[in-house]
Amino acid sequence: xxxxxxxxxSGVSISTISRVLNNHPDVREEVRAKVLKAIQELHYxxxxxxxxxxxxxxxxxxxxxxxxxxxxxxxVMRSIEEAIRGxxxxxxxxxxxxxxxxxxxxxxxxxxxxLCGLILLGGRFDYTPEQTATIEVPFVCCTYxxxxxxxxxxAYSSVFIDDYAEAYKAVNxxxxxxxxxxxxxxxxxxxxxxxxxxxxxxxxxxRDAGIQxxxxxxxxxxxxxxxxxxxxxxRLLARRNDFTxxxxxxxxxxxxxxxxxxxxxxxxxxxxxxxxxxxxxxSKYTIPALTTLIQPRKxxxxxxxxxxxxxxxxxKNCQLRLETELREGETVAPPKK
Amino acid sequence: xxxxxxxxxSGVSISTISRVLNNHPDVREEVRAKVLKAIQELHYxxxxxxxxxxxxxxxxxxxxxxxxxxxxxxxVMRSIEEAIRGxxxxxxxxxxxxxxxxxxxxxxxxxxxxLCGLILLGGRFDYTPEQTATIEVPFVCCTYxxxxxxxxxxAYSSVFIDDYAEAYKAVNxxxxxxxxxxxxxxxxxxxxxxxxxxxxxxxxxxRDAGIQxxxxxxxxxxxxxxxxxxxxxxRLLARRNDFTxxxxxxxxxxxxxxxxxxxxxxxxxxxxxxxxxxxxxxSKYTIPALTTLIQPRKxxxxxxxxxxxxxxxxxKNCQLRLETELREGETVAPPKK
DNA sequence: CCAAAAACTGAAAACGTTTTCAGTTCCTCT
DNA sequence: AGAGGAACTGAAAACGTTTTCAGTTTTTGG
Numbered sequence: 057x058x059x060x061x062x063x064x065x066s067g068v069s070i071s072t073i074s075r076v077l078n079n080h081p082d083v084r085e086e087v088r089a090k091v092l093k094a095i096q097e098l099h100y101x102x103x104x105x106x107x108x109x110x111x112x113x114x115x116x117x118x119x120x121x122x123x124x125x126x127x128x129x130x131x132v133m134r135s136i137e138e139a140i141r142g143x144x145x146x147x148x149x150x151x152x153x154x155x156x157x158x159x160x161x162x163x164x165x166x167x168x169x170x171l172c173g174l175i176l177l178g179g180r181f182d183y184t185p186e187q188t189a190t191i192e193v194p195f196v197c198c199t200y201x202x203x204x205x206x207x208x209x210x211a212y213s214s215v216f217i218d219d220y221a222e223a224y225k226a227v228n229x230x231x232x233x234x235x236x237x238x239x240x241x242x243x244x245x246x247x248x249x250x251x252x253x254x255x256x257x258x259x260x261x262x263r264d265a266g267i268q269x270x271x272x273x274x275x276x277x278x279x280x281x282x283x284x285x286x287x288x289x290x291r292l293l294a295r296r297n298d299f300t301x302x303x304x305x306x307x308x309x310x311x312x313x314x315x316x317x318x319x320x321x322x323x324x325x326x327x328x329x330x331x332x333x334x335x336x337x338x339s340k341y342t343i344p345a346l347t348t349l350i351q352p353r354k355x356x357x358x359x360x361x362x363x364x365x366x367x368x369x370x371x372k373n374c375q376l377r378l379e380t381e382l383r384e385g386e387t388v389a390p391p392k393k
Numbered sequence: 394x395x396x397x398x399x400x401x402x403s404g405v406s407i408s409t410i411s412r413v414l415n416n417h418p419d420v421r422e423e424v425r426a427k428v429l430k431a432i433q434e435l436h437y438x439x440x441x442x443x444x445x446x447x448x449x450x451x452x453x454x455x456x457x458x459x460x461x462x463x464x465x466x467x468x469v470m471r472s473i474e475e476a477i478r479g480x481x482x483x484x485x486x487x488x489x490x491x492x493x494x495x496x497x498x499x500x501x502x503x504x505x506x507x508l509c510g511l512i513l514l515g516g517r518f519d520y521t522p523e524q525t526a527t528i529e530v531p532f533v534c535c536t537y538x539x540x541x542x543x544x545x546x547x548a549y550s551s552v553f554i555d556d557y558a559e560a561y562k563a564v565n566x567x568x569x570x571x572x573x574x575x576x577x578x579x580x581x582x583x584x585x586x587x588x589x590x591x592x593x594x595x596x597x598x599x600r601d602a603g604i605q606x607x608x609x610x611x612x613x614x615x616x617x618x619x620x621x622x623x624x625x626x627x628r629l630l631a632r633r634n635d636f637t638x639x640x641x642x643x644x645x646x647x648x649x650x651x652x653x654x655x656x657x658x659x660x661x662x663x664x665x666x667x668x669x670x671x672x673x674x675x676s677k678y679t680i681p682a683l684t685t686l687i688q689p690r691k692x693x694x695x696x697x698x699x700x701x702x703x704x705x706x707x708x709k710n711c712q713l714r715l716e717t718e719l720r721e722g723e724t725v726a727p728p729k730k
Numbered sequence: 731c732c733a734a735a736a737a738c739t740g741a742a743a744a745c746g747t748t749t750t751c752a753g754t755t756c757c758t759c760t
Numbered sequence: 761a762g763a764g765g766a767a768c769t770g771a772a773a774a775c776g777t778t779t780t781c782a783g784t785t786t787t788t789g790g
Contacts (some may be wrong), residue, residue, distance in 0.1 A: 058776055069740045074778060082738055101504040105451060106776035108442035110745045116485075127675070130467045137488055146506065147486050148453075151474055167438040169483065282678050308675070315678040338464070338645070341619050341652040343680050395746055406770045411748055419768055443746035447775045737786070744779085749772100756767075 057100055066094035077102060113193075114170045116146040117364065120162045121177040124151050126280045126306060128334040128351065129178045132199060135357025136175060143365050145172070163190040173364045188212055194367035198360040199351070213373040215360045217351055219250055222380050223257030226331050226349055227303050229382070231265045234390045235301040235329060238262065239273040241288055241313060243280055243305050251276070254305050254333075272296055277309060285309035289316035300328060300391035307334035310346050314387065325389035335383055344386030352378050394437055403431035414439060450530075451507045453483040454701065457499045458514040461488050463617045463643060465671040465688065466515045469536060472694025473512060480702050482509070500527040510701045525549055531704035535697040536688070550710040552697045554688055556587055559717050560594030563668050563686055564640050566719070568602045571727045572638040572666060575599065576610040578625055578650060580617055580642050588613075591642050591670075609633055614646060622646035626653035637665055637728035644671035647683050651724065662726035672720055681723030689715050 059077075063070045068087060075083050076091040083091075094100075108114040117140050123129055133149075140147045148169060152161050162174050174195035188195075188211055197214040230238050240258050242251040259269040272295055277288040285308065293316070302317075304310040310332030314324050322328050324344060332339070335350025355378060363374055396414075400407045405424060412420050413428040420428075431437075445451040454477050460466055470486075477484045485506060489498050499511050511532035525532075525548055534551040567575050577595050579588040596606040609632055614625040622645065630653070639654075641647040647669030651661050659665050661681060669676070672687025692715060700711055 060776080070777085071740055071742095071779080072738090075739090078778080084738065087738085101501065103446070103507065103776050104505055105442050105445035105507055106745090107778075108745095109440070109446050109747085109776080110778045112745070114442060124471050127464060127467070130464070130471075134461050134467075134488065137486060141487070149474060149484050149486050150478070151471065164438070168441055170440065170442055282674055286678070311675060312678045315680060315682075318680050337619055338648060338675055341623070341649045343652060343655050345652075397746080407747085408749080408770055408772095409768090412769090415748080421768065424768085440746050443775090444748075445775095446746080446777085447748045449775070731790100733788100733790090735786100735788075737784100739782105739784075741782090742780090745777085746775105748774085750774100752769105752771090754767100754769075756765105758763100758765085760761100760763090 057098060058103070059100075062091070062094050062098055062100050065098060066091050108170055112170065113172045114146075115144070116148045116169060116171050117173045117175065117361070118148045118150060118162065118165045118169065118171040119175045119177055120150045120152055120165070122152050123178045123280055126178070126308060126334075127336050127338070128306060128308070128353065129199070131336060131353045132177060132357045135354045136177070136198070136361055137357075139358045139361035143361060145365070160187075160190070162195070163192070166191055166193050173368050175360055175364060177360075185211065194364060194373070196360045196364045196367075198356060210373050213363045213367055213375065215356055215363065215376045215378065217378055217380060219253040220257040220260075222333055222349055223254035223303070223305070224261045225257075225380070226333060227258050227261035228265075230301040230303065230329060230331060230388065231261060231267070233301075233329065233388060236267055236391075237270075237273065237299040238267075238301045238303060239275070239292055239296070239299040241285060241292070241302065241304040241309050242274065242276050243309075244276075244278055251305065258303060273299055280306060280308065282308050282312035285312035286316045289313040290320075293317075293320050293322075297322075301388075302328060302330045304330065304332045307332045307336045307339045307346060307348055310348065310387075311339060311342055314342070314344075314346070325387050327392065329389055329391070330387040333380065335380070339385070340383075347385035347388040348383050349380035350383050351380050394435060395440070396437075399428070399431050399435055399437050402435060403428050445507055449507065450509045451483075452481070453485045453506060453508050454698070455485045455487060455499065455502045455506065455508040455511045456514055457487045457489055457502070457511065459489050460515045460617055463515070463645060463671075464673050464675070465643060465645070465690065466536070468673060468690045469514060469694045472691045473514070473535075473698055474694075476695045476698035480698060482702070497524075497527070499532070500529075503528055503530050510705050512697055512701060514697075522548065531701060531710070533697045533701045533704075536693060547710050550700045550704055550712065552693055552700065552713045552715065554715055554717060556590040557594040557597075559670055559686055560591035560640070560642070561598045562594075562717070563670060564595050564598035565602075567638040567640065567666060567668060567725065568598060568604070570638075570666065570725060573604055573728075574607075574610065574636040575604075575638045575640060576612070576629055576633070576636040578622060578629070578639065578641040578646050579611065579613050580646075581613075581615055588642065595640060610636055617643060617645065619645050619649035622649035623653045626650040627657075630654075630657050630659075634659075638725075639665060639667045641667065641669045644669045644673045644676045644683060644685055647685065647724075648676060648679055651679070651681075651683070662724050664729065666726055666728075667724040670717065672717070676722070677720075684722035684725040685720050686717035687720050688717050 059070055059073045062073050076088050137147050173193050176197045178199055262269050275288045275292040277284040304313055310330050314330055317328055324330050332348040335348050339346035359376055396407055396410045399410050413425050474484050510530050513534045515536055599606050612625045612629040614621040641650055647667050651667055654661055654665055661667050669685040672685050676683035696713055
């Protein structure tokens with residue numbers, strides 16, 4: 057069942073069928089109707105391989121995602137899929153492990169699958185111009201800080217939150233409640249810029265409040281899994297048990313930390329407040345419900361795709377910063393005195 | 394950069410390059426080495442559109458997933474992606490809404506993207522022979538009961554758990570602890586077979602213990618979201634508040650139900666025990682940790698892909714039943730007095 | 731009513747592979 | 761040394777589209 061069959065069936069040439077399929081204006085309304093009817097009746101479906109071949113590009117958008125163990129990213133992925141499908145494209149997905157591969161794998165995908173665009177989801181983003189040049193199609197970096205450092209703004213697009221400012225906001229909220237000994241759970245050591253920036257936000261919030269940051273209140277989880285966060289909290293507790301509040305860089309980490317605190321007989325928020333960043337669904341239903349800065353997951357995905365499609369269609373690259381919104385849960389309270 | 398360039402560069406014909414690329418035996422070792430070197434040096438990447446066109450099939454496996462709001466499915470999806478990538482295929486993903494579309498959308502995908510196989514993830518599975526015939530490639534149904542009813546066993550493959558037996562197991566566990574008034578939270582009304590079968594398992598477990606099932610202890614959530622489950626629990630509580638245990642058909646629902654119970658002043662497990670089916674990561678870290686029957690998520694995804702690839706390569710269809718494993722959490726206790 | 735423009739249509743080339751078929755070269759065995 | 765076969769290679773067709781270019785029909789304006 058090819059375009060040729062449709063042509064014969066409806067008594068016009070192959071070219072006309074193709075024109076109808078691609079909404080070219082040069083087709084008489086009458087002919088168009090006839091062709092559409094034929095397509096219907098024959099249950100014809102165009103062969104996208106053939107189309108891609110001549111167009112030298114497919115309608116597939118690649119999504120390279122790093123750190124799928126974080127449910128927050130899964131959630132963004134879902135909205136990306138919706139948006140991609142809504143825009144008439146196809147989504148090809150690719151999870152990756154270590155960060156270094158990210159660009160390289162993405163570039164490989166683009167070349168072999170003739171992708172028309174790429175979304176890099178979940179990693180840091182401070183690639184070199186050489187690295188980004190290997191990606192030959194428009195791409196959007198989604199979630200997490202955009203480090204504008206080495207790259208020409210017009211070379212890429214991104215949708216992101218300001219990790220520094222959001223961390224500052226979260227920690228400041230704890231300070232406003234009266235907390236002074238505030239611990240922090242940072243992510244993997246390999247996602248430099250995110251942890252670095254959020255750590256910087258944490259430190260600056262403390263300093264601006266006249267509190268000297270204390271290294272022994274800082275713990276690296278070494279990965280975004282809940283298990284890692286649980287263990288990190290135990291390490292932290294083994295070292296210090298006098299902090300009255302804890303800031304974690306993801307909701308998952310926050311939930312695991314609360315469990316670890318609980319298992320050590322520390323009640324949240326009575327003995328220790330907890331605040332996180334992400335705003336995943338489940339953290340509304342934990343006991344106590346997590347207080348967190350909600351990242352706009354849906355908009356993040358939608359905007360990433362919208363921007364990508366725009367750039368594919370010829371518009372300029374663009375960088376979009378989104379803001380979090382506080383969701384007051386039940387894990388933040390003033391410190392006991 | 395095409396195969397032609399590689400041919401010229403290495404001084405052999407196009408056909409030979411193709412043979413090297415496809416590991417045909419008829420190439421002298423010396424020539425093969427020369428060609429591979431050329432490919433390396435030119436950074437040649439084959440154009441899969443062209444390849445797919447002549448092969449009349451791509452290397453893409455479609456995954457049609459229904460009910461992504463359930464984190465359990467997301468988790469299976471991840472293992473599917475890993476397996477697909479590991480087997481050298483590409484994953485094309487497609488979320489769908491209502492069940493009726495499932496087969497139709499899948500079939501459409503197959504035809505237009507020339508998929509070489511399909512995985513139907515998360516829905517019930519009692520399609521008619523006519524429906525399945527529209528899918529022209531091998532496919533595997535993954536997760537949830539296989540209703541062998543109308544279909545020839547050789548027409549499809551599946552990886553599933555026995556919803557009836559697992560529900561029976563869960564409820565029986567509560568009965569063994571001494572519970573008699575056991576409520577149940579069922580899923581959406583439109584996923585007939587799953588809810589039906591799990592409901593049947595629930596009823597039979599009760600009857601076998603000499604307890605008459607009671608309609609007023611049964612509540613439909615009308616969807617797998619946590620919000621739905623929370624609301625359903627409130628409806629249930631408005632009607633009855635004398636049940637001592639609750640069985641929910643997913644972990645997410647269990648977590649939301651516990652929150653609803655908690656907010657009504659009912660403590661789990663002191664006043665009410667809860668057991669669920671799924672075994673997602675986060676339910677280990679809730680307070681209290683959820684007692685649940687773990688579905689083997691990783692094996693489920695891996696096996697689905699393994700079977701699919703086998704069938705693509707010519708093996709017979711196969712139906713694989715997996716078993717759950719109990720994870721003792723902190724939400725099940727004997728009833729008060 | 732004619733010329734020119736506009737609207738529409740078809741033939742054929744092109745996209746980059748795989749694969750068949752027909753060689754050609756190189757062994758191996760008598 | 762020559763025949764027969766094995767091993768290897770290349771030319772060309774085919775896959776199903778899109779698109780260019782040229783041709784035909786229809787419409788418009790004078």
